[in-house]
Amino acid sequence: MGSTLADVAAHAGVSVQTVSNALNNPALLKQTTLERVLASVAALGYSPNLQAKRLRHGTVSTIGVRIEPATDNIASSLLDRFLHELTGRADARGQHVVVFTAESDDDEVRRVRSLASQRVADRFLLTSTHADDTRAPALLDAGLPFVAFGRPWGPAPAHSWVDVDGAAGTREATEALLDAGHRRVGFVGWPIGSGSGDDRRRGWASAMQERTGLGDDDLEAITVRCTDLLSDAVDATAPLIAGDVDALVCASDALAAGAIGAAMEAGRSLPVIGFDNTALALGIGFSSVDQSVGQVADAVLDALDGEPGAVTMLVTPQLVRRQHVRWGIAPNDRGPSPS
Template sequence: MAAGERSRATLNAVARQANVSRQTVSNVINFPERVSEETRLRVLAAIEDLGYRPHRAARQLRTSRSQVIGLRVWPPGDGLSGVVLDHFLHSLTASAEQHDHHVMLFTAADDEAEMAAYADLTATVGVDAFVLTHTHHDDQRIRWLAEHRLPFATFGRPWGSQVSYPWVDVDGAAGTRLATEHLLRRGHQVIGFVGWPPGSGVGEDRRAGWLSTLDSAGIGHRPEAAVFDGAEGGRVAAARLLDGDHPPTAFVCASDSLAVGVVTELRERGRHPGADASVIGFDDTPAAGVLGLSSIAQPIAEVAAECVRHLRAVLDGETPTPLSSLLPPRLVLRQT
């Protein structure tokens, strides 16, 4: 390495050095099997010698492949859930790098703006594919991308859509099932659920795991409350359940944020979470770690890796198999 210092080495420079044509050098890089072993080694030596690195823009101009994956970043303020995306961002970048791709960010005020950004980024930057988060019911973005034949994968399953496309998601029901089963084993008889107001697919999913577990355990009391999002919502919901006919001794929550509220309410009433009551949150945010809150952790790194796997398949003109992945979360036990 280290010879052509000031200006980058080009394919031609390597070719001269190795006494072959540019195309042969190109072949060594892209189709090694087309080149004889002897010249291959000679060219590789020259590449090493000059510190040659292919120029992506030039390659893109010819192949119309940028090796860039677009990802929308969201404004902070989703309560604690932003941390999950933060983690996802890092994992996605790492996974992409393993396959010589890069993640490029963009912002958008709403779905409409996001679709405009798709058009813009594919036209100007030549972004190869997109990863979508925050999928929701009747998501126009998916329709748009499908219509425009743009490769994409989503972190979030198709809530109520019939279109078939590559997606990756975490099995929320399996998560709350894990939590509920754990609480049952610990001897709890009345296990409450604190969730979000109905309407969100994610919320229904997480509730379902708790419900079905109690169901198959033959537990009749299934107190639940869903007031509004956030810690204050969790507090109010917990208060309602504790004042109800069958006050729970354990709580499964749809988010860490809600769980923090439940813990606060318990403390307020002189109960010690972990000792005389149990609380389990969802998402395993740093706040959970800081407060000693047990929580359900999503396998974010795996989600990111799956997204990249799906995209690579689509970009290679194949259909990813399986087309979708529903990954199991795991339970992280702490004091509560």
């Protein structure tokens, strides 16, 4: 039989309440007392009965997350990485993640209501936010606690969300190329109206305007837009490659790979920077903006664990530089080493 709270209290020479404070409210104790109690916890191998605690507080400490259908989309691996980080970091907090499927936003709301009513999960994470997203209002109306990974891309009631600052990521990428001496840095993005795609173009455009003086029309002339399919990106990027651009910033790694395909067909070499830092970027050897999904996972958990009220946060991504002889950029002291 495992040690109890009373066993720890007796071993440390303190009251049971003091042990409880050490585990749940350590700021209430003197440092010497806290250290003595924690030493006893370690010596006896005491592990709190989390299930009993959850029953007392009427919670199950489980986060429900919808998983997307399997696709050939390269960016889908990003959500897999995020769920891995979220699950591990939740486990370290004594919490769990349960995944479920849904065919649509309305179906997801129904599934969330069902999981909550069956006490399978008591908090939820929304992913893949988009324009006209009805999920957040529905969960607010139902009184269900949730956080969105992704900001609202249009009018929405106040709610908690965590997102990656895409504009900051593409701005850093563009500035890295400008610092290396490139001046005609083109942009490969998604069709207008994609919230995250428009945000990523803004970061590129702001850096180009400030550093090169190009106006909106000039920037539009070195911008191409297409779907996230690699084959579409090859065709869409060919005119830029045939022109006078000397480097490219892309809204995703799939678009970057397509740009490299177009460059290879044209016999050109130029730096290309993607977004998401997927295995594709590592395999081909081009630089990419990493979304810092570990930081996102921590921010999501902090928001779920925080006091009631809307919490919003933008996580700053980081440029990962790679030195491929044809597609890479030179290293410097800014930014992490390739991984």
